[in-house]
Amino acid sequence: FSICGTAFHAPKRGELEILSDALIEVGADGGIDQILKPDHPHYDERKSAARASGMLRLLGDGEYLLPGFVDLHIHAPQFPQLGKALDAPLEDWLQKYTFPLEARYSDRAFASSVYDSLVGTLLANGTTTAVYFATRHLDGSLVLAETCLAKGQRAVIGRVAMDDIHQCPDYYRDASPDEGIELSRQFIQRLRALPGNGKALVRPAVTPRFIPSCSDRLLSGLGELLEAEACHMQTHCSESDWAHAYVLERFGKSDTEMLAEFGLLTRQSILAHANLMGTSDFDLVQAKGSGVAHCPLSNFYFANAVFPLRRLLDQGLHLGLGTDISGGHSPSILDNCRHAMTAARALHDGVDARLPAARRGAAPARIMPSEAFWLATAGGGEALDLPIGLFREGMRFDALLVDVNAPQSNITRADNDGLPDIFQKILCNAGRPNITSVWVEGRCVS
Ligand code: GUN
Numbered sequence: 001f002s003i004c005g006t007a008f009h010a011p012k013r014g015e016l017e018i019l020s021d022a023l024i025e026v027g028a029d030g031g032i033d034q035i036l037k038p039d040h041p042h043y044d045e046r047k048s049a050a051r052a053s054g055m056l057r058l059l060g061d062g063e064y065l066l067p068g069f070v071d072l073h074i075h076a077p078q079f080p081q082l083g084k085a086l087d088a089p090l091e092d093w094l095q096k097y098t099f100p101l102e103a104r105y106s107d108r109a110f111a112s113s114v115y116d117s118l119v120g121t122l123l124a125n126g127t128t129t130a131v132y133f134a135t136r137h138l139d140g141s142l143v144l145a146e147t148c149l150a151k152g153q154r155a156v157i158g159r160v161a162m163d164d165i166h167q168c169p170d171y172y173r174d175a176s177p178d179e180g181i182e183l184s185r186q187f188i189q190r191l192r193a194l195p196g197n198g199k200a201l202v203r204p205a206v207t208p209r210f211i212p213s214c215s216d217r218l219l220s221g222l223g224e225l226l227e228a229e230a231c232h233m234q235t236h237c238s239e240s241d242w243a244h245a246y247v248l249e250r251f252g253k254s255d256t257e258m259l260a261e262f263g264l265l266t267r268q269s270i271l272a273h274a275n276l277m278g279t280s281d282f283d284l285v286q287a288k289g290s291g292v293a294h295c296p297l298s299n300f301y302f303a304n305a306v307f308p309l310r311r312l313l314d315q316g317l318h319l320g321l322g323t324d325i326s327g328g329h330s331p332s333i334l335d336n337c338r339h340a341m342t343a344a345r346a347l348h349d350g351v352d353a354r355l356p357a358a359r360r361g362a363a364p365a366r367i368m369p370s371e372a373f374w375l376a377t378a379g380g381g382e383a384l385d386l387p388i389g390l391f392r393e394g395m396r397f398d399a400l401l402v403d404v405n406a407p408q409s410n411i412t413r414a415d416n417d418g419l420p421d422i423f424q425k426i427l428c429n430a431g432r433p434n435i436t437s438v439w440v441e442g443r444c445v446s
């Protein structure tokens, strides 16, 4: 089929590109075959042909096409906890609320009902790709993969490995390093072989929860598994004061250095948070080509620090956004774009007004709406090394339609709004009512 209308995307870091009245041709395999601008010699002819065959979607007034959003870090089992249990620091929150909840996913029916509702909610919010932590259960984690396949969401999914007897409760722990490694291996192999996953819409990730919850033997075994399986890897890295200090105390080295030593930092790795990394840690991440999932809303609750986003955008690290459900209480990547802009502003204008202005924040630290948008789309796609996040020939067609005139819209209209203004208004005020269609691999999924 073909879609004709105006699309916003950010093929380069922080640069908005507007495709006005573009004709986007999507192949039967779900890829973008060709994008024709109105001055293309065959534009009119191809548009008429698509219309004649009933395969043309012509966008109306107020409708705009955006690349699908990429959520680089989300805990699927924590969805029932969304919007509550935010009164404790990370180390207490895990023990008091989160481990008891995650332990319930030994129940397949419970897992299935939560994951069904979660994946539907994310798709309705325009999240076409999600990078999920599941739980430590093999079957329950496969249920998440089956749900994504059934609903058509692109995903990277990890069975969570965690065996440390000090940090993990008896009721929710891999019984030994060997068990943790073996269940992780089986998960990877079974996920790849799931019926309907021939095109690898859903991919596996080696997933040590974070260094504090894993023994040395588990971490080194997972490093070997990662090399053998050549898949993605995800973990939490230098998230909070407590987590960061715990690793320094245990090894005399940072999270990042230890992940590298265990063979866990690759081009396919996604590190969540990274708030307390030092300059040499960031250089190491960049040298390895790993990506960072910035989780701005969650960070307000758990991080004890503001992520230096401006600096890392300028440094050129692979970067994207994560909701970090339920540490973050919104399922929306658009919401997290807004929180990313707000957090950067806090650093820009000074985090401590008692200090002289010159010493408050670092250098100018704000980010632009086009940069938040890049993080949410092309940045996330690039971090995952997948052909998604922008409209270009050869990329997959993962997209959403925003209708600024939708009923219950918060987007205002002014007679002097140009397309860049409308883009900014979408980024600041579009919500679920505005997202009227969502496609993954060319398939309409919401
Ligand atoms: N660190 C270890 N586990 C978790 C988790 O579930 N959420 C967050 N935000 N940080 C973690």
Ligand code: FE
Binding pocket: 073, 075, 236, 272, 324, 327
């Ligand atoms: Fe997390």
